[in-house]
Amino acid sequence: MLTGLKSLVRKATSLFASPQAQTYPIIIPRSDHSLSRQNLSPNAVKVLYRLNKAGYDAYLVGGCVRDHLIGIDPKDFDVVTNATPEEVHTIFSNSRLIGRRFKLVHVTFGREIIEVSTFRASAAQEDNDDENTSTTSLKGKDSARSAHGIVLRDNVYGNIEEDAERRDFTFNALYYNVKDFSIHDYCGGLKDIENKQIRIIGDARQRYQEDPVRMLRAIRFAGKLGFELEAKTAAPIKEMAHLLDHIPPARLFEEVLKLLGSGNGIETFVLLRQYGLFRYLFPDAEALLQSGWKRDDINPEAFILQGLKNTDDRIQSGKTTAPYFLYAVLLWPSVALRHEEFQAQGMPATPALHQAANMVLDNQVASTAIPRRFSTPMREIWDMQFRLPKRYGKRAFLLLEHPRFRAGFDFLLIRELSGTKLDGLGDWWEAFQHGSENQQRELIKNIDARSNDKEGPKKRRPRRRRKSNGNSTSASTLSETSDE
Incomplete structure (x- = not known):
């Protein structure tokens, strides 16, 4: 797709006598690009045509145009128009107004949502x-x-030219016009895609000041697309990273899911740390990684990287992942450290785990809010790491029925793959899950036998003598009576 893009860019720039005096927008006619209605969401096309029919301008913008030109199947289809949110809402009965910071309209078609925004200045x-x-x-x-x-x-609100200038990166200021099927490039995004470059529109410092989350978006695109940050775009990030402290934790929670839960988590994690941004998302985890703390059963960096690889592999193979699992991975090393500290103070293992989880989660929500519907299963996954080794008697069957068993088992495998020695625990549970009832009982029997071997022969409890109530006959008397 990028090979075709080079030809597209050459045709576009040849429209002007001097590339140095480039004039925008560059308008690419349908004959010179490959984006067609067949590549688009039919519902997005319906929204465009209905807005046009009502007398408004309407374009597809941003990611869906960018991704197609790069060679990625578009997933999100955003529409921009000169109609106000209230006017859009009036046109579509299947819509709702959302947002205070940015007023938008969501037009719903079953599970698909087409987001419609107004040109902004x-x-x-x-x-x-x-x-x-x-x-x-x-x-x-x-x-x-x-x-x-x-x-x-x-x-x-403004016009399309003003809207393009206030967008974040050049390749997000590409507009598709359904009236004549042309692509409009307002800021040189086509050239930057050809050069595999991420370039912010305008002065980088000012744009990051306006919205510090743009720094995270720059890193996300670098991880997702494999593009390089343009020098002026990258330069202020380390210095301005602290501005993330002023972003609402709820918004950063969603950004983390986009950053690390979209299939390119490892590359993005490395870049976040490289540019000094990870510490503002996971301060405890970053401090732990910087300290070099590790022990025989956990290497924090190896564990996090293995967890991200697991997530990336699932997403790239078309499977889903749960947000709580990703957060459980990122916070587990901090939980392990606190658990060790509480146990060193004489606290029993289970209360120490609960106390450690409370402390880590309390610290984390100050940076990225974690809804209770996610924090509860996170605790259950951590708790399973201490329950899964206890497979004796009926416990294995009960654990297999636990609603969080599968997540806890997957988490266990990540621990083993990252170097934690668990004496074949993952293989045992793999065999137990898929074995017949007889095989399962044999597995438990072997575990019970190994446990007895380690503990030595069990001491028999002395039999408790039944107390006499004064009316009962002694055992010897009964014996003598029976002999007679």
């Missing part, structure tokens, strides 16, 4: 040293920034 920032926020308005809409310069609301 850059919100001018007012200098105000006396107040924590500054507010401006344009065309009846509003914007606001925090004392740190972060955009809190951005509902200042």
